[in-house]
Amino acid sequence: MTDITHIPARPIKWSTVLDHAILITGALFMLIPMLMVLQTVTTTDVQTIQNGPEFVIGDQFGANFHKAMYESSGFSGENSGTSMLINSMILGLGFALGKIVIGMMAAYALVYFRLRFATFAFWLIFTTLLLPLEVRILPSYEVAQKLGLLNTYTGLIVPLIASATATFFFRQYFRSIPEELVEAARIDGAGPIKFFIDILMPLSQTMIAAMFIIMFVYGWNQYLWPTMITTEEGMYTLVRGIKQITQSFEGTNIPEYGRANMLALIAILPPVAVVIFFQSWFVKGLTETDK
């Protein structure tokens, strides 16, 4: 019988140690700024100003949370953390939902129907991939203003949907689905609507989920467009409110780090949680969309 304790220890592979050291350094590079935010939301503003971030967890988390979520800041007193959180949710979910519904419909029309102007529609739609919103921001603002969409949820969400990423994604996916499927469905007497709902939708579940995650994060994190379109504080999203928070650091006697950092934390957590929990879908969706 062999004695387990006498199996010669494997020599330490220094290259493996180095690999781990590099990965840990990378992980820390990503993590440390976040840890600093987490620490400062547990202390009072005065403590943060005097000592900076420390290796101590304070007991002010509840107080800072209350201040951030329920006490309003700004001029009108309408943008508490709660209202900003609700607006961010509406933007993230509305954007993701709108993008997927409109994208799937258009992609279905382009892939599964014989249309005379299909090629023209295709180019019309896919040109939008070339010019990001940032380069046409002012004229877009003017159009929204002419249509009376300032400070509305429609104005916040719909102009952001005017790009074809989801349509492109679903078009690629539908094209990869075997042709026999639609032939079989037609032989069985299924019409286009029945085929879409009973066959295509269930088949696309994973793709829809992946797209939803990516679009939710994208919508939640929008900044420039919400900055322009919302001027009423009650319409601010968390990400849009961040600049105002930063500006409140200047000029006041005691900058409210506790409140500000808590709001930043609340702006970060939902999209990060979604990405971490649905990691495999998210990665699949991301690497397959852009190729």
Add this chain to the structure above:
Amino acid sequence: MKRAGFTTRWLPILLLVPQLLIIAVFFYWPAAQAVQSSLYLQDPFGFGSTYVGMDNYTDLASSSEYLKVGKFTLVFTILVTFFSLSLALLLAVKADGVIRGAKTYRTLLMWVYAVAPPVAGFIGVLMFNQSWGPLTELARSIGWDFKLGVNFNDTATAMVLVSVWKQVPVNFIFFLSGLQAIPKSVREAGLIDNGSATRRFWDITFPLLAPTGFFLLIINITYSLFDTFGIIDTMVKGEPGNNPMTLVYKVYVDGFRGNDLGGSSAQSVVLMVLVLALTVFQFRLVERRIHYT
């Protein structure tokens, strides 16, 4: 289009209408407006406008400030793209190699993807806080009196650092999935032929990753040009002053704050041309030359 497609007439049109309507109103109309108003000089108080032809463009070309911003944008783009790509590649190669903790590393290295650029900028402002920021103190310990928002180069350094921090995860995800797509047989063949890990990387892995790399190159350039807006806006704290800014940020500052609609539109058109050129470059050069799959 599928061969066996449906032939219903009205349904596809009905399905396409929402998409086409939205892009007509919020894409083609504004894009056309940008081109149009770039040819006019707007009265700052909103009393009409005069046709000035190409004047807005020639003004841009001769503006030393615009050229300065353009130069900064170029340097900024090169630095952000280079550092975020090389860091991500290093981390992806290592994460692909280790066996223990691979999943944990993957999560820890990609979560920052979900942080919004302005929030990343906000965290940057904290890290470089003048009186207690950890990074300010680190800089001081090596004798660098770091002044965010005051010193041009210091602010630029901080912007590059935050932009890289925010972009490494995206590149990491793509490089890792590119690495995992390399067939096992190829790796094993490389292992038999070549003892040194470094040689294996440059001779086998790197060329096989080239398509991913070129695709990411374009993604990173557009990121540096456009998506960093939020980072820059929070880091200059809404007061551009003498601070570094990119071309996109200048479009916003001139048009929205400075009310120079014509000049801002001309800048928009210049950027549109730039993006179109990048896309053409991507399709023509990259797709043709590098094709392994």
